[in-house]
Amino acid sequence: MVEICPICHLPKNICTCDLRSKETQQIKIRTERKKFKKYATLVTGFKEDAEGKDVLKYLKKKLACGGTMKNDVIEIQGEHVALVKKFLKEKGYNEELIDA
């Protein structure tokens, strides 16, 4: 089954929406100190839509750690700013627009 793009309604394998949005996606990565001296890595710039959920799933898998999405902020357990940046770059996001 080919997935259909919700934006241009073309099959995902020929649509270029993802590529276009990835090139212009502004992303911010920072850490936040949580309770009990634990840190979380917060990634902003995504919405709680299919893309945001996909990125959350991808980062959780790559980093092998827990994470959630709340109010359009992806929260990953631990300090992973450099790795999150690397993985987002690998996923096709424009490194120059990633503020980390």
Ligand SMILES: [Zn+2]
């Ligand atoms: Zn599309």
